[in-house]
Amino acid sequence: MTMDTEYGYGVARSPEPRHHVLPAVLRAPFEGRTFREFGHLLLSLPISVLLFCWSVPMVSASAGLLITFIGIPLMAVALMGCRAFGVLERARARALLGVEIDEPRPVRSRGGLMSWIGGVLKSGVSWRHLLYTVFHFPWAVFAFCAALPLWLTGWALFSYPLWRWVFPMYAGQAGLQLYGDDHHNVYLDTPFEIALTAAAGLLITLAVPWLIRGLATVDRVMVVGLLGPSHLEERVTELESDRGVVVDTSAADLRRIERDLHDGAQARLVALAMDLGLAKEKLTEDPHAAARMVDEAHGEVKVALQELRDLARGIHPAVLTDRGLDAALSSVASRCTVPVRVEVDLPGRPVPAIEGIAYFTVSELLQNVSKHSGANRATVEVWRTADRLMLQVTDNGRGGADASAGSGLAGLAERLDAVDGILAVDSPPGGPTTITAELPWRA
Known part of the structure; x- marks a missing residue:
């Protein structure tokens, strides 16, 4: 029995495990997941700059104008802009980070501009989107500056034996300069130094994917925590769905009870009333036939009573209470x-x-x-x-x-x-x- 994401139970079948020849540490630099997460970190910097440049000036201007009426709708516009950017960020996280994020609850409004503004300002989703635009900017700068230089450095050093020829041919020096001053220069030009440089590049290249995955995990946490629905919102949605199930179940139970009464005890009682009416008419003409009909009606009464007891037991049995x-x-x-x-x-x-x-x-x-x-x-x-x-x-x-x-x-x-x-x-x-x-x- 497999596990469901919400309750721990389910019927979904887990995918068959994949068998790889190479260990994970050697596969990581070439896996699609690494390139997707690396692309996410690279895109985060320009996008976070746009988010920061939208949210901070807009919120600052609206805060300064709160003493006037203009600041309130301006703040609502700023928050809605953050929510619009949130749609982009959730889509980017789904495509590059492989994380499924439910859309948060929309702004609740009864109609009209003032109701819409009030709904935006009272929505916790709006303010969490604003926090994301502010806090994601410094993190995106750090992640970009950590991932890109190390990625380039690792591959550059690892492939150094392939492009070292550029230095003697075009730069007039023996190789990559490690140190130099007016009296002494150190170049990476001997076979041992070249091999050592490539080995260092290989170690960096193998380590960078795991650094990228760690940085991407922080991005996942920020997107899910600030741009997805909160636990309270999920609980409210779940309770609303459960309320609908309860209402539908109650309505179905009422229809079942009505159908059982109509097709069972009610129909039997109607037939019983007709039989008693006929027996009443035959009472003076044919007493024996009337007695027989009354006896049959007595049997029908017992059956109707049993059906009513079964129906009552199905609703809520007395023995349970x-x-x-x-x-x-x-x-x-x-x-x-x-x-x-x-x-x-x-x-x-x-x-x-x-x-x-x-x-x-x-x-x-x-x-x-x-x-x-x-x-x-x-x-x-x-x-x-x-x-x-x-x-x-x-x-x-x-x-x-x-x-x-x-x-x-x-x-x-x-x-x-x-x-x-x-x-x-x-x-x-x-x-x-x-x-x-x-x-x-x-x-």
Whole structure:
């Protein structure tokens, strides 16, 4: 089972490892990653100069004009300019640094110029973009001055045996001058000195890619931390998505209840009323037929009552409220077509909402075991770990369950995700299947 980037669980398959003949230290100077990150560092200097020359004068001018009305919209324009540069920087980071950055939340405005200005000034995203334009400039200067000279020096020294002939032919000296004054000159011209120079160049060439990767890592941190959405924004977006899932799930549950009532108990009660009406009409004419119809109606009443009890149990069983998960899950297991062993080891009871979701989750999983697994035994285990409620349903069926295939497991995973829960599916072809659900305890 592979790991998901957000929760630690998932179904994505990791790529096959690549086998290289050369070790990483020898490959690094020629890898595409090195050239992309080096290009990013080179481009950072001119771009950061533009960013700095935009943000500092604009913010300074708007700050000086804050005593007038002009300074406020000017500050908003300055911040929006920084946000526009942020779009470029995120695209550059995606292309050259290989880092995926979500777009931050747009400016919230109710319409109108003043609302837009207020939205820009109140947005933390805008101010973080401004910080990026200010702090990235000195870092870009340092990274440029560290990476480019060392890169050129390493390759120049390493290739010195190939271009040393330039000095005696065009400069009138024996080789690259290492030291010189009015009385003494030192040139790199002997075979040993040439070989030593190339060796030093090789060491620098092999070391520079790792320096570039370290500098690029700092760039990644700055871009993600200042130009991407903050943790709070991501949490707000996640909660909004979860709220939509909860609303959709509740609406689906209401539609299911309405459909079950309409097609089940309601239809049966309508037919029952008609049968009783006919029995009433035959009461004086044919008492025996009327008695038979009343007897049939009595049977229909029992069936309708059973359907209503099943429907109420599906919404929220009374045994769950009265006696907790242990008794409620044992009741569910007793109705399963497959023999189920239930083990519940809990020090107490979670909040009713989590308890209800846990009951619903196990019920759905046991229904899947009955309908699709082909198993002849199953196990339900419930326990608490730290502040998490753990549920695990295992069966010895045919396997092949996949939560990413748009099945009922996908909807169940969304329901758990709405309350910060996790659904992990381990179901290789041929079985066995182990499905683990994790919920917050929230006692």
